[in-house]
Amino acid sequence: MKDLRGKVALITGGTKGIGYGIAQSLLTQGIHVAITSRTCEAAAEAAKKLNEFGNDSAHAIGLEADVRSILSQKKAVKKVIEEFGKLDIVIANAGLGHFGSVTDLTVEQWNETIETNLSGAFFTLKATVDEIIKSQGYYISISSLAGTNFFEGGSAYNASKFGVTGFTQAAMLDLRKYNVKVSTIMPGSVSTHFNGNEPSDKGAWKIQIEDIGELVVDLLKMHPRTLPSKIEVRPTVPPSAKN
Template structure:
């Protein structure tokens, strides 16, 4: 589905980003793995090795997407390595959860810098090379960007902002054959959800009509659809992967 395409996934050394990277590689894409700090290099290199074992090309590039110039270097490095950029997945993100009255200015600023400004940085720098070839931009939002959540004012704001970025990008570049869409995951099985108590899990499941958590492959499959030509007439959409939790 992605043969001949080059994809960059930010924050792709683990979790959803890693699964998206592997899914893209299995479908023929050459992949750029991004990591933000030196201590995560080995993790990113491990993903590169897994991708190469699948027969695809891959490289790991360090960049803090919240830094405008590092984001530019990330895009430039992708072009230098593979000659073009067809798919950008803005996946890098952090949480600094805290109730509003306890949330610090730093908690707010850090989340907005990476989750929101990082997407602006990468999208701005990726758009120009994509003008030559067309492309697909996929932004990783969240259901909390649609409905909010207690203790996640900063995270919810960043994910809601991503929806605005997605729709504006889609409108600006539709005539240039560049599509922009967002994915809004709900409860996805992860190291974090494994730490939840049975009581919390039961409470969460009561709000999910399908009565189960999703997994990272569920999200990666939607990303694959949006990256591929199967979604060539889809832009400006927010696709929930949440088992019906928000509808």
């Protein structure tokens, strides 16, 4: 995408964390942004803050949508088209994590993790694929290093993120014949509120949300002939590296 100004992006789970950081970065490039949340109030409040951060050439809107529902996703896409007339960029970012031994993990926790992280990524693409084929756009999923590195207590989260990584790579092969780009970003430790964490100066060593936003902009600006399809991102010097 030689000129990003006037492009339109949809970001699921864009009210905070990585999704919010990506939205900020896209707005500074002149890209219109629609962010989704399970609640209309959270989406509207985040969009208001983003518009204070952005510039006159692009604006953000907040939409209520549950990534676990294909119908809800399709309704959000319809509103994006009504507002902006097209859709160029889709960021499947919404996610959650339940952690614990398989002896303690509940069926409800397993289902919520898989439905949100993995089925949510599929529904996001399924609801938007016609529009991004039309625009020869870009679909990016936010996976995790947990999508290639398993760990104790991570059975549900690992399964969901391994799935997101595999799903996105297969979708890349399906859609490239339409000149649609597909990538997955696999971050390590990011300074967000994920899983009850509280961002602070103690987490300065972690990846920051604006770093992921900058990475997304770099992908969008990449020459059309070149596709970084799977990107692993990790802190340069985590605490464990200092020992």
